[in-house]
Amino acid sequence: MKLLRRLFLLLVLLAVIGGVVAWTLPAELALRWLKPDLGPLQLSGVSGTVWQGRASSVAAFGAPLGAMEWTVDKSPLLLRRVAARVGLSGGVLNLDGNVTRDADGSVLVQNLNFQLPAETAAPALDIPSLKLHGTIEGKVDEARLASGWVSGARGTARWREASVSGEAEARLGELLAEFSSQPDGSIAGTVKDDGASNLEVVGQFAIHSGQFNATARLAPRNGDPQVAEALRYIGEPQGDGSSLLKINGQLFKLF
Structure with missing residues (x-):
């Protein structure tokens, strides 16, 4: 009995020591x-x-x-x-x-707020004639990553105090985006302006396997000459004075 008691006390002591080591x-x-x-x-x-x-x-x-x-x-x-x-x-x-991180190895992200300078996105957008200004911030409400596959993603983003400089200069106001996962495993979303600036933006984008493509219609609002000048260097000019912007790129360029 003494041997069993000593063995039991030893096991308790080892458990306590192990707990302290793990805790610290x-x-x-x-x-x-x-x-x-x-x-x-x-x-x-x-x-x-x-x-x-x-x-x-x-x-x-x-x-x-x-x-x-x-x-x-x-x-x-x-x-x-x-x-x-x-x-x-x-x-x-x-x-x-x-x-x-769940037992199956998948990773769930929730309520993730992010913020970065707009200029950080310039390499991925690849428009060398213009510099991007302002701040991009947003929130990933939820997203799950398993075996390199993103599912259940949804969130929003906002480009605050958006403006460009370079060949032309223009203040773009604020641009808003919403995104979510699609059945094919891609992440797709829409982008639009907040209606308070002199640039009208309506577009959509998709991200899949590190590649992304986006299409947006850009048009001057209220006949703003600075915006009209800036659009000469962005996208393909359209007959109605708007510009059609198409972007295909790779997210790894951000790094």
């Missing part, structure tokens, strides 16, 4: 184990614990993104789920939202 596990040590699963992400300056920590520098495909902070909820671990609140700030991209 340094994030830097955990990162070494997770590194093969991070793909193009590189984290440095890691501090805190695996449950609540910070990386002073995060990069994707070699491009710096800023600093990252995270908080992991412990209770979902009992169901083999990892749920965390993740924030990225201090760089070109700011984001904050909930990320959950």
